[in-house]
Amino acid sequence: MHLIHRGNYSIIKKLHPSSVTIATLCLTDTNRLIIIDIDGEIFNYDLEGLEKPQSLLIHLKQTKQLLQIPKSNFLLIHANQNFITLFDLKNYKILRHKYLTFPTNISYMEISRDGNLLIMLQNREILHITLQNEQKLHSLILHNMIEEAYDLVANNPQLLESKEYERLEKIYKKEYINALHALQCDDRKKAQKVLENFSKIASKKEDIQLLFRAYSYYERLQTLFLQKSYAPAYALCEKYPPLQYTKEYKSMEREYKKIYANAQKEILLDNTTKAKELLFPYFTVLSKKESIELILKKNRDFLSFLKALKEGKAQEINKLLAEHQNFAQLPLYKAFIEKIDKEIQETNSKLNRGAIEEALKIIEEIKERGVQKEKIHFLEKKAKAIEALIQNYKKSQFKRCYEILDAYPEIFLELNLAKMLEKHWNKLMKKCEKYALYGNIQGIKITLKEFLTLKSRAKRVGDILRVTFIVTIDDFISKKKFKSAENFIYSYIDIFGHDTNLQRVMHKYEKKSSKKLALMQRKRVERDAWLHNKLIVN
Structure with missing residues (x-):
């Protein structure tokens, strides 16, 4: 975190060897160095070395300042003009070119301790701007002012990552499902009433229109389902995704998974003809074409892949995935990765409880499988940092405790000891x-x-x-x-x-x-x- 304060430009030059002059830079609270050069190209360097550098030409030449909105993935950029640009670091794109505009050019900007933006204009006028507006969003949701809440988010896109926006989307999802159930019962008026608060919201209009259009074909889907005409039934559901919430679609998917699993067993028994017979009704279903070809056309490698999955041979799994990327779409592989992800979540929970030894044991087991390397590397780093924090706390080295907390802010979000120290x-x-x-x-x-x-x-x-x-x-x-x-x-x-x-x-x-x-x-x-x-x- 002291990279720039120490004047250690040789380190910056090593990370960023470009001959183009640096216009401005900043360090984020997740140990990333962000650089913008005078040609308007933005670079993102992970100081932990876990991810490859990113770059993007954003055409903001002679950038003067670059600030991170605290505890977010958003950057504020100004280039001696009368506007501030909002950049999304997570998706690596400009979210809004003229996010904030002012009557005269900007001289200086700074984020205050309470998370608000202070702007000094070239006419010496100082402005105080509230950035997050989470409290305002909370109030609008609380008073059922749905349209106003979505307007606030539209004007403040950094709120898309907030807990309050998640809450707002859950309300919409709940009402969407209620409307969907009403349409399944052929009660169109009730569905319209349920979604009344969302019908005028620009970001939801198309979604809602598609829902009503989809259910005008529901009777057709029911007929195709009863006739076991899977190809047109699946085509209808793919064209109108809301139909995928129906009991008919869910039933078709359960049946397909069952048949697919049986076809896999036949392939393992070297009975390709029987596997083809089982899968025949789905040959013309576009969404199933790739998964069917996996087991019928790439027979030998597919068998090897299934065997490697069963035995947990990571090297063989990775080798075959490199040759056949579509193997990653197999339900068995997805289940394999899902199991590991659950183990990683369990490990993370143990670390947050301070159970270092138990967590390290699981980490070693996952490492042997050779998958999810970046996540495992992060967990190892987290384990070392938490262990260092606990040991220093036991020795009453409290100053060192805070130095560790500040060096890895992303690691200690859920740790009880960290919360107590804060x-x-x-x-x-x-x-x-x-x-x-x-x-x-x-x-x-x-x-x-x-x-x-x-x-x-x-x-x-x-x-x-x-x-x-x-x-x-x-x-x-x-x-x-x-x-x-x-x-x-x-x-x-x-x-x-x-x-x-x-x-x-x-x-x-x-x-x-x-x-x-x-x-x-x-x-x-x-x-x-x-x-x-x-x-x-x-």
Whole structure:
């Protein structure tokens, strides 16, 4: 996380060897380095080395700033123009070119501690913009204002990843299923009433129209099902996907899986003719063509693949998958992967409970199968990090605990120990914020002790210390202790540099004292330079 602060550009150059000048970069909270060059190409580097780098030409030349919306996959980009672009890091694409627009060009942007966006325009106007709006979305859902909720999401696409949007979609899905059941009972009016709140929403209109259109063919599907005319029945369900929720379609799928499993057994017994007879009714079903060809045309390799799956021979499985990628569509292979995924989820749950030894045992068993390598690598990394956290906690090395938490934020989301440590930290911060309002620097130092110099959390602590100094200066001015106020102003400049809050109290000092402060030319002070100042840390 200190890659840029240390000025270690040789590491950046190693990751990004391009000769094109870097315009801007940022580190995300998931250990990714994002770079935009002057030609408008964006690069995504995984600092853990688990994933290949990504690049995309986004045509935003001379980009000035790049910020991550905290705890999300979204980036904010501005290029000295009057708009901010929203970039989706997960799907690696521009989500909205002109996400936010302003009357004049942007000079600077920053995300505040509460997750809101601060914008300074070139005319010096400062704007405060709420980014997440999750509380607003929650309120709209609570008051059944469905149309307004979807409008909010449409205007704030970063909400697509929020828990509240998941909740909104679950409400829609529930009503969609209710409408579907009404249509199955031939009650069109009830279905329309159920989906009334969603009918005017742009993103749902096509979905709802397709549902009603599909069920105008339901009677036809029932007839085809009774006649065992599988090809036209499947074709109808593929053309109108809502019909796949019907009992007829589900029954057809159960029957096909049963027949397919029996055909596989016949193939294993080298009885291809019998397998063909079983599968014959599905030969003209387009969606089944690939799975049928798998067992009838690639007989020898298919048998080898089934055998490898049965015996768990990962090397042989991977070799055959490389030659026949469509083997990955086989129900047996899907079941094999599903089983491993369940084991991975179980391992992850054990790690979140701190059961390291049990988790490592499962990890070793999965490793032997040679599949899901990236997930296993992540679990190994997680196990080491959690073990390090637990060991340091047992030794009362609490500062090191927080350094580990901040180095791997994505690992500790569900760990109870991590939640407890974060709760303790927030308690300390609230106590320090109260001290800050009274200008009690000593109280803050006593409260934080070793945590005062915790680099990974220096931003919030630094903000609290700045407030403490400003409050103290204000207090001295109000009590007409101008010499003390002057001394604190100079100390503030040495420790923190110049900022708007200092400008305010300096102006107040000069007005109240009728004295002009003798200031030298401004010098740039790094934001976290106070960590090395003896007045603070000693």
